[in-house]
Amino acid sequence: MTSRLIQLVDRLPGARILLVGDLMLDRYLYGNAERLSPDAPVPVIHYQREDARLGGAGRVASYCGTLGAAVHVVSVLGMDDAAAQIRRMLEECGADTSGIIEEPSRPSTSKVRLVGLAQHRHAQQMIRLDYEDTSPITGALAEKVIAAFDAAVDACDVVCLEDYNKGLLTEQTTRALIERARRAGKPVMVDPAALSDYSKYTGATAITPNRIEAQKATGIDCSEESGWQAAAEKLLDTLRLECAVLTLDRHGAYLAAADGERRWIRTRERKVYDVAGAGDMVLAMLSAARAVGAQWSEAVTLGNVAGGLEIEKFGSVPLTRDEIIADLLAEARAMGKQRTLEALLPELARHRAAGRRIVFTNGCFDLIHLGHIKYFQFAKAQGDLLVVGVNTDASIRRLKGPKRPIIGEQDRVSVLEELESIDYLVMFDEQTPMRLIEAIRPDVLVKGADYTKDQVVGADFVEQYGGTVALAPLIDGKSTSAVIQRILEAYG
Secondary structure: OHHHHHHHHHHHHHOEEEEEEOEEEEEEEEEEEEEEOOOOOOEEEEEEEEEEEEEEHHHHHHHHHHHOOEEEEEEEEOOOHHHHHHHHHHHHOOOEEEEEEEOOOOOOEEEEEEEEEHHHOOEEEEEEEEEOOOOOOOHHHHHHHHHHHHHHHHHOOEEEEEOOOOOOOOHHHHHHHHHHHHHOOOOEEEEOOOOOOOHHHOOOOEEOOEHHHHHHHHOOOOOOHHHHHHHHHHHHHHOOOOEEEEEOHHHOEEEEEOOOOEEEEOOOOOOOOOOOOHHHHHHHHHHHHHHOOOOHHHHHHHHHHHHHHHOOOOOOOOOOHHHHHHHHHHHHHHOOOEOOHHHHHHHHHHHHHOOOOEEEEEEOOOOOOHHHHHHHHHHHOOOOEEEEEEEOHHHHHHHHOOOOOOOOHHHHHHHHHOOOOOOEEEEEOOOOOHHHHHHHOOOEEEEEOOOOHHHOOOHHHHHHOOOEEEEEOOOOOOOHHHHHHHHHHHHO
16 A cells, blocks of 8 residues: 555656635744733734745645646735735746736735744744635626636646635636536546535535534534544535545544445544644645546545644645655554565665665574574665565475474564564565565675575676675574474474
8 A cells, every 4th residue: 555655646746736716825923922911911922033825725736836746726816915925935836827817906815823932832823813805706707717717627637626715716606617627527626615505516526624614514413433424425415526535633534435435544643733734735635646546545545644744834834745755654664564565666766765775685584593683683784774585484385395484474574573673574485586686676685604695596686787795694503493403302
């Protein structure tokens, strides 16, 4: 699974997203909050600095941009300083802003957050000021939005509707956009507003409400799993969706698809610093992943990872593909060291791209003893990561006879997983590890000094592409055969 997810993340730069939604400017004013005002029981913030970031649909655009996806934005902005900042930041993250319509009578949405650092600890948002006009856009302005959409839809892979209920995605406009996307054969992903009526989203491909939004829209209590399921089913049926995805904060996400798939996709516990932008991050990842061929469960899993990483940051901070892949690898490592060859190769590719040297060795490793420990320590010292190929029970019997191995393969692997010097384990059933060596292409190939270099399987192959072969020194009397012989002499 991990290898497939990494492959999808690597393909994200091929995604083309058409994003329609409410653009906002998020301003953060930072300062120390160390005392209360003598005039009123409110904290005094000693101003230090200011930061401006994209908000609303702008966050989705910036998230898509750092994931590598191409984004074309359709929206409405005023002709003010906030609009100029929003447009500039969108262009800096690579978004196409030619679909943004200027309307001088409509101020751009801007939110100012005062953030205090109390007692030099974590930053805490104290208050927020909103500058906005949420009245529905006029018919003439809606026509311009639809025209901008029509001009861009054929060139996209996925349409995203990011609705903050700020007046852009009116019922009429939303229905028109969904209808046009369907005619063009483009899937429509919707991050809905907190509304009690979702009927305007009817005919979209997928919808991604959080549990509070889903509860408001369906009237179903979503505090427990049965409620998630019932709400998802209702949304799937009434809106004629292909997929309903309920984001469930610490519980991950619940997926219900029209093809019958039902899955609760859990996520691991995170340190929560700021939930702002998590839903936008999920939409960005879900859309980009679907654009490059991800199955629904794969896209939602990646959305879980991306959304989880986002809440660990203060403010809306875009994630890179490298951060997501690093998190996937960390989670895979937490699940153990054993991999299939197919799963192992993408992980090794990421390590190699980061400049790490890959060391490979192999063996039966039946009855682990001090000689093995020293052998692995030597091997690890030759590079940065040690990959160990382990013979299956069947291959050992072919090599050493019907009485071996003494210890079964899963027990052998479990013991090897506890050794700090080993990073990855991969089983092989062949007489030699040549298939593994050819696939892994280690920088260093290690065998014991009981072999000469010309006897080491794969030595010539490794040296052909510039790799090296290292022979580990032996420890007298430390071998599995010697251990077995001493047991037989003592107890046979």
